[in-house]
Amino acid sequence: MEYILLAIPFFLLLIFIEAVVNHFKKSNYYRLNDAVTSLNAGIISRVDVVFRQIIPFAIYAFMYKSLAIFQIDKTPAMWVAAFVLFDFCYYWKHRYNHELNIMWASHVAHHSSEEYNLTTALRQSSTDIFGVLFYLPMAILGFDPVMLFTVFSLNLIYQFWVHTRLVPKLGWYEKIFITPSNHRVHHAMNDIYIDKNYGGVFILWDKWFGTYQEELDEEPCIYGIRKPLKSWDPLWLNFHYYVQLFKDAWHTKSWRDKLLIWIKPPKWRPDDVAEKFPLATFEKDKFEKFEIAVSPVAKWYSLVHHFILSGIVIYLMKTIDTLPTAQQLIWGGYVLFSGFSIGRVLSGSCYAASLESSRIILLAILATNLTDYYVPVIFSFTVFNLVFLAITFTARPKVQS
Ligand SMILES: [Zn+2]
Numbered sequence: 001m002e003y004i005l006l007a008i009p010f011f012l013l014l015i016f017i018e019a020v021v022n023h024f025k026k027s028n029y030y031r032l033n034d035a036v037t038s039l040n041a042g043i044i045s046r047v048d049v050v051f052r053q054i055i056p057f058a059i060y061a062f063m064y065k066s067l068a069i070f071q072i073d074k075t076p077a078m079w080v081a082a083f084v085l086f087d088f089c090y091y092w093k094h095r096y097n098h099e100l101n102i103m104w105a106s107h108v109a110h111h112s113s114e115e116y117n118l119t120t121a122l123r124q125s126s127t128d129i130f131g132v133l134f135y136l137p138m139a140i141l142g143f144d145p146v147m148l149f150t151v152f153s154l155n156l157i158y159q160f161w162v163h164t165r166l167v168p169k170l171g172w173y174e175k176i177f178i179t180p181s182n183h184r185v186h187h188a189m190n191d192i193y194i195d196k197n198y199g200g201v202f203i204l205w206d207k208w209f210g211t212y213q214e215e216l217d218e219e220p221c222i223y224g225i226r227k228p229l230k231s232w233d234p235l236w237l238n239f240h241y242y243v244q245l246f247k248d249a250w251h252t253k254s255w256r257d258k259l260l261i262w263i264k265p266p267k268w269r270p271d272d273v274a275e276k277f278p279l280a281t282f283e284k285d286k287f288e289k290f291e292i293a294v295s296p297v298a299k300w301y302s303l304v305h306h307f308i309l310s311g312i313v314i315y316l317m318k319t320i321d322t323l324p325t326a327q328q329l330i331w332g333g334y335v336l337f338s339g340f341s342i343g344r345v346l347s348g349s350c351y352a353a354s355l356e357s358s359r360i361i362l363l364a365i366l367a368t369n370l371t372d373y374y375v376p377v378i379f380s381f382t383v384f385n386l387v388f389l390a391i392t393f394t395a396r397p398k399v400q401s
């Protein structure tokens with residue numbers, strides 16, 4: 001966790017630089033509502049990891065203790081081996097993320113943005129339950145949990161910078177490594193690009209196992225998912241595909257299909273359900289990005305509250321072990337509620353003002369329970385938030401409900 005925490009300032013700096021370049025080049029690669037949704041999904045996934053990491057890593061540690069064949073020392077050569085082997089396992093995990101409905105239901109979160117910029121990198125899933133299974137061969141070989149966790153963090157950090165449209169193809173580097181160009185292909189839903197380029201650091205796996213596709217000048221990438229999310233809610237982003245699967249499993253008359261649906265590829269649906277409840281199909285020429293008109297003030301309000309929330313999550317990540325379980329759960333719940341509520345602001349919902357005012361007051365109550373905060377500071381901060389909220393909801397010329 002430490003490596004990822006340390007990387008956060010660099011992530012934010014690079015996002016800032018990319019957004020500034022985008023602004024001056026008028027590239028139109030950023031939309032504030034999309035970016036805030038990605039960033040909120042990112043912090044929610046961190047809270048989730050804080051609470052959830054114990055289980056997958058306990059499984060890994062248990063397998064390592066019981067089944068490790070070798071005692072692998074932490075020599076430079078073995079660190080390199082662990083890094084490469086991790087990416088090989090990641091390739092297969094990522095491939096099954098796209099090929100099995102039950103895994104796509106989790107991974108779809110990362111692909112749900114219709115933009116492609118550095119904030120997309122942080123749009124991470126909060127429900128990656130099966131991922132650890134793909135790394136168990138490393139436990140059996142004898143890579144200890146510290147090595148696994150370190151190479152996992154480095155792999156994740158590497159993947160950040162490739163989520164940009166500002167970097168062109170990179171010559172020889174393209175042939176070996178995952179680059180912005182070949183990861184753009186991975187996020188595109190054009191026929192030729194779909195389900196390609198699964199590697200995390202190395203593109204070689206895709207070349208060897210038949211899933212490589214180069215980005216083509218004549219085929220600009222269209223980003224997003226074919227069953228579009230149409231939401232700025234970071235919770236719905238995590239659960240919408242599970243809901244779709246449950247609905248389809250419920251509706252189909254075939255008991256076989258009720259079970260099969262979980263391990264079928266995402267493009268598959270039971271025949272009777274597809275006929276009775278058809279979903280819109282993706283047509284490249286008719287594709288339009290999801291948008292809801294709200295005032296610019298509401299978008300900036302959401303961004304400011306994202307940063308306040310980020311501060312809370314970073315604080316939580318640093319102090320989680322010292323807080324009593326009840327407080328951990330309350331803060332965790334507060335972060336989830338905040339992501340939902342900010343999503344309502346971006347959607348111009350008529351409930352947003354009441355949700356936000358209760359969220360701001362709740363924060364004041366929770367913060368006064370932490371001994372290292374001063375009541376006057378919390379009071380001033382709460383007044384500032386409430387005034388900002390009032391301005392946001394009185395200056396909205398064209399909000400849709
Ligand atoms: Zn993917």
Ligand SMILES: [Zn+2]
Binds near residue numbers: 121
């Ligand atoms: Zn990605």
